[in-house]
Amino acid sequence: MKTKKAQIKMFETIAVLLIFFVLIAFGLIFYSKVQRDSIQGTGKEYFNLKAIQTAQLVSFLPELQCTSPTSANIIGDDCFDVFKIIALKDIIEDNSKLKDGYYFDLFGFSKITVEQIYPLGKKWVIYNKSSGKSSKSSLQIPVLIYNASSRENYFGVLNIDVYK
Amino acid sequence: MLNIFGLSILLKKQDYKMKSKKGVISVQFNWIFILIIGVLILLFFGSFVVKLKNNSDITIANTIITNMQTIMTGAEVSTKTITPIKIPDREIRFSCDFISVGDIEKEITKNKIVFSPESIKGRTLLTWALDWNTPYHVSNFLCLTTPNYKYIFINSGDAQELYNSLPSKITKDIVKPDDISSIKDTGNYLKFVFFNNPKPEDVTLSSSIKSVSDKEVSAINVISGTNEIEFYEKKGAKFKLSGTAGYLGDPMILGAMFSGNLVDYKCNVEKAFNKLSIVSMIYEKRTEYLQDLYVGRSCISYYDSSIFSNIIIDSKREINTNSIQSINSTIDNLKLKNKNLQSYSCPTMY
Numbered sequence: 001m002k003t004k005k006a007q008i009k010m011f012e013t014i015a016v017l018l019i020f021f022v023l024i025a026f027g028l029i030f031y032s033k034v035q036r037d038s039i040q041g042t043g044k045e046y047f048n049l050k051a052i053q054t055a056q057l058v059s060f061l062p063e064l065q066c067t068s069p070t071s072a073n074i075i076g077d078d079c080f081d082v083f084k085i086i087a088l089k090d091i092i093e094d095n096s097k098l099k100d101g102y103y104f105d106l107f108g109f110s111k112i113t114v115e116q117i118y119p120l121g122k123k124w125v126i127y128n129k130s131s132g133k134s135s136k137s138s139l140q141i142p143v144l145i146y147n148a149s150s151r152e153n154y155f156g157v158l159n160i161d162v163y164k
Numbered sequence: 165m166l167n168i169f170g171l172s173i174l175l176k177k178q179d180y181k182m183k184s185k186k187g188v189i190s191v192q193f194n195w196i197f198i199l200i201i202g203v204l205i206l207l208f209f210g211s212f213v214v215k216l217k218n219n220s221d222i223t224i225a226n227t228i229i230t231n232m233q234t235i236m237t238g239a240e241v242s243t244k245t246i247t248p249i250k251i252p253d254r255e256i257r258f259s260c261d262f263i264s265v266g267d268i269e270k271e272i273t274k275n276k277i278v279f280s281p282e283s284i285k286g287r288t289l290l291t292w293a294l295d296w297n298t299p300y301h302v303s304n305f306l307c308l309t310t311p312n313y314k315y316i317f318i319n320s321g322d323a324q325e326l327y328n329s330l331p332s333k334i335t336k337d338i339v340k341p342d343d344i345s346s347i348k349d350t351g352n353y354l355k356f357v358f359f360n361n362p363k364p365e366d367v368t369l370s371s372s373i374k375s376v377s378d379k380e381v382s383a384i385n386v387i388s389g390t391n392e393i394e395f396y397e398k399k400g401a402k403f404k405l406s407g408t409a410g411y412l413g414d415p416m417i418l419g420a421m422f423s424g425n426l427v428d429y430k431c432n433v434e435k436a437f438n439k440l441s442i443v444s445m446i447y448e449k450r451t452e453y454l455q456d457l458y459v460g461r462s463c464i465s466y467y468d469s470s471i472f473s474n475i476i477i478d479s480k481r482e483i484n485t486n487s488i489q490s491i492n493s494t495i496d497n498l499k500l501k502n503k504n505l506q507s508y509s510c511p512t513m514y
Contacts, residue, residue, distance in 0.1 A: 017201070024208075046230065053237045057275075060241040062301045062439075063446045067514065087449035091442075102442065105273045148511035149457050 051137035051162040054107055058160060059141060063088045064114075064126075066146040079144040080156070085114050089126050103127055109163040116145055118155040131163040138162075225268035228252055232263055236276060239291035240304045246292045246331040256284045258308065258424070260431030275439065277432050280308035281353070282424035290333055294415040296436060298475075298491070299499055300447060300514035303439045305415050305432075307422040311335050314352035315421060318344065321359030321388060326414060348372045356383035356396075356403075357421055364396045364403035374401040384420050386411075391488045393417065395426040409433060410488045433483055441479040448472035451513050463510030471498045471513075 058064070059078060066081035092099050109131035115123045138161045145154040228251070239247055257264045258280040261272055272278060292307045315330065317323045317338040327338045335352060341362050347354075349372040358364050364383045373381060376398075383396040383403050393411050396403040407426040411417055416433065423429035451469040458464045474494045481487045498513065505512045 049230070049234060053234065056237055056241060060304075062303060062443050065301065067301065081450070083450040083453050084446055086453065087446045090449060091445055098442070102274060102438075106275050149454065151511075 047162070047164060048137055050108070051139055051160065054110055054162050055139045055141060055158075055160045057106060058112055058158060059143075066144075066148075078141065079146055079153075080114060080158075082145050082147045082154075083149075085124050085126065085145070089124050092127055099127070099129070104129060109133075111159075111161040111163075113159040114143065114145070114156055115159060116154050116156045121154065133164045135164045136161045221266060222268060224252070224254075225265040228254060228256065228265045229263055229268060229270045232256065233270070235289075235291060236272075236278065236306055239293050240276065240306050241293070243293045243295040243304050246290055246333050248333060249289045249291060250287060251284075251289045253285075253287055256289075258282060258284065258428075260428045260435070274435060275303075276306065277303055277419075277435050277439075278306045278308060279419040279422040279429070279432055280424065281310075281313060281422070282428070284308065284310055286310045286312055292331060292334070294418060296413060296415045298412065298440060299495060300443065302443045303436060305419050305436070307418060309334060309422055312352055313355060314350065315355050315357060316347065317357045318359065318362075320361040321386070322414075323357070323359050326357070326417065329414070329418075345370050349376050354381045355421060356381075358383060358385040360385055360387050364394070365405065367403060369398070369401045369403075371401070373398075386417055386420075390485045391492070392485060393420045393429075395420070395429070410483050410485060412488050412491060430483075437479040437483055441476045444472045444475045444479065447514055448476065454511055454513070458510070463505065463508060466501050466505045466508065466510060467513065468501055471501065 064080045064084050066079040066084070092103060107127055107129070109129055110127065111125065111130065112127040113123060113125050138159065141158040141160070143156045143158045145156040146152075147154070232251075235249055254265055258272075258278065259282070260278075262269050263272055264270070288311055290309050290311065292309075294305045294307065296302050296305055311333075312335075314335040314337065317327045317336070319327075319338050319340050323338060327336060330336050339347065344356075344367050347370055354373070354376070356364065358367075364385050369381075378398045378400075381398040383398075385394040385396065386392075387394065391410055391412065392408055393416075394408050395406045397406045398404075409420070409426060409430050410433070411420065416436070419432060420429050423432070448469045451467050451472065455464060455467045455469065458467065471494055475491055475498075478487045478491045478494070502512050502514060
């Protein structure tokens with residue numbers, strides 16, 4: 001009888017401990033899931049932020065920006081010099097060290113294109129380095145394309161695709 | 165009979181003693197068991213709390229660094245504006261290539277030129293972006309400081325002009341060379357900016373400044389004739405030379421002033437000259453395209469892409485007085501040719 005009582009007591013203790021640890025395990029699983037969701041959310045936010053930062057960097061890149069013909073220090077907002085666009089495209093294409101070093105550091109895995117919209121014209125792929133992943137964040141920024149030779153302005157769009 | 169009765173009593177007594185011993189052991193075992201389990205549970209929750217705290221610290225540090233990078237990108241493009249930014253009261257450490265909070269460290273990319281003290285503490289961060297033109301726009305320098313840093317200009321040479329170019333939100337002062345010895349400790353980190361008259365090593369600081377930690381006071385000396393900046397550290401009441409570096413343009417003087425040390429300044433100057441070579445490559449190619457377009461026309465004689473080639477060569481060399489002065493003379497030549505192009509209504513080179 002006494003042995004049975006002791007056994008029941010032991011079972012009671014073990015059951016209490018078991019429930020206690022099961023509850024803790026549930027708590028931990030729930031917490032880790034919440035944390036994982038939060039980390040994924042932060043990652044997404046960070047990715048979008050990076051896309052915006054890349055767009056901002058390209059928009060204000062001295063390698064592309066046009067300067068006022070009257071004063072070199074006055075920089076036109078959202079204005080790209082057509083000869084600079086061609087020059088940068090050629091330099092990045094010809095110089096893999098620059099593409100994989102300096103500009104990769106700047107743009108990472110992304111594709112940067114300038115497209116002349118009006119009058120309908122050319123499209124320049126300035127930088128293209130894909131990570132092989134399909135998920136990307138795309139941004140379009142309207143820009144002015146200035147031709148220093150003809151002194152004409154064209155409407156264009158700066159396309160930025162940032163890959164994960 | 166009596167003996168048998170006596171023996172049974174004795175046996176019962178012994179049995180009682182045994183049971184009582186078992187009870188004592190059982191009660192004690194229970195308490196030991198509770199103690200061990202209790203300690204284990206406490207340890208488990210304790211370690212959980214410690215891990216949570218560490219995680220939270222890492223998250224905060226990461227958030228600060230991510231926000232700092234966003235701030236830096238934003239501030240970098242809005243030149244000539246000073247922006248006070250509220251930051252958490254944590255120490256943010258800067259070097260030329262890294263930004264770190266606590267144990268978390270992130271790289272500052274090669275295109276970002278950030279002149280900053282080694283450590284930033286306090287609630288307000290001041291960001292000031294300066295555009296660097298040679299004479300075409302090459303890059304924006306981002307200068308970081310806090311109201312806790314005081315910049316004292318010694319009035320000679322270009323001091324007044326440079327002092328006036330500093331926004332009023334930056335803690336600054338301009339003093340005559342004779343008044344240096346009367347400068348008192350105001351609780352700020354002090355950075356003296358000399359213009360080679362007098363030289364920092366010839367100056368004796370006041371007893372108030374002498375008592376301040378050597379790490380909290382430093383100086384730079386701008387030698388405009390040779391395009392050099394000397395970096396000084398405080399040793400007691402005197403300044404001691406720690407090294408020399410070159411500069412090209414006023415933004416670099418201001419960069420040296422905001423820099424925490426000579427190594428970071430030199431590293432940022434290298435980044436700037438690397439950018440200069442890249443931007444010059446663009447202008448070189450652009451000039452070649454214009455040359456091709458204007459073949460047989462009067463403008464052609466003013467286009468000269470070799471000017472940019474010279475700048476590229478000089479900016480890739482070791483940065484010293486010679487290379488900087490060579491770039492300076494090329495710039496003068498470029499300015500002249502560009503002026504000619506402008507006067508003949510030709511597209512300019514920059």
